[in-house]
Amino acid sequence: MTRIALTVNGSRCEADVEPRQLLVYFLRDQLGLKGTNVGCDTTSCGACTVLVDGESVKSCTVFAVQADGCEVTTVEGLAQGDELHPVQQAFHEQHALQCGYCTPGFVMATISLLKENPNPSEVEIRDGLEGNLCRCTGYHNIVKAVQAAARAGA
């Protein structure tokens, strides 16, 4: 076991982990943060996207030990009380989801995209979210939500 200390959604936490423990399973099984989903399990679908030090990563392809000392943000860390994060609000208002399984990953990828490019064009949004798959084929409204979030200054 390896001792790690990191900040998750603003709270400091320390834990003993097996080195082979993947970040997504650490978040889900050890911390109980089940908003981050496991989709393809092969670095393709982006359902497990979280922020590590502010940048989007696929948490199925990062060992928990690699996040030692880092700041991790999951979808649970976005809302302030009852107030949704502007990107969550935009996904809600634009109906950018059907089944919702991919949504936490899309929201986290969008936050990272808008941090790097606050006013993306439609093409830049589609390219910027190429690491996330929606099998309900809801991309049209997802793009609209990202545009709305950008307008709202998310």
Added chain:
Amino acid sequence: MIPAAFEYERAGSVDEAVALLGRDEDAKLLAGGHSLIPTMRLRFSRPSLLVDIGRLDDLRYVRENRDRIAIGALTRHAELIRDPMLREHCALIGEAAALIGDPQVRHRGTIGGSVAHGDPASDLGTILLTLDAELVARGPRGERTIPAAAFFSGPFENALEHQEVLTEIRVPKAAGTYLKYVRRAHDWATVGVAAARVDGRVQVGLTSMGPTPLRARSVEDALADGASPADAAAHAADDTMPPTDATASSEYRAHLAQVLVRRALERL
């Protein structure tokens, strides 16, 4: 899919990483992990010790070094894309890095990790071979420089010895372009083509056309003899061994290489 169990050590310096690698003949280096971790999850790879060099931030840089650009091995793909020095002096590196995986992968994956992993379908290896880059490695007996032409020895094989750590990549200042054909978003190249003007000579490299990145020497020679881009590109598949797989047949890849080489030469 959970990887097989392994021991984990985080190296605080390159020299410490070299020493840790010496402890176990099945040890492997972990940088961004975006080639290694997927192969470990599929259990294609089961190292008994992972030596994590991901925190060696002194290997994350792009610097001008007289007529060349030196790139630290742990520089991430996202950093290659936005680096102003590379954009000015060797733009095809950022151009190719922008085509690797997706944003999440580019936030973690490193140039050194990609090149050392040695996937014949990876883009940056082809770029380095095309540019006649030099790769700097440090091992127990000190540092050595390996020309790109001597680096790639087979699929997932290279000239690095077990205890050597790739630390820096040196490329010439060169105008160039990289074209990559994929059939799905964030896929590996069905075929990729690099073309660059190095010291006045046009050099051309190919991705996914054999067990390693390849140079299209017949194309280069034809251009040196004054052939047009279209005539030179007809030689793109000469001396290659394009694989047949689920994405494309060998014949299709050979055809694609000719088309992409012509386009790349016309853009150059």
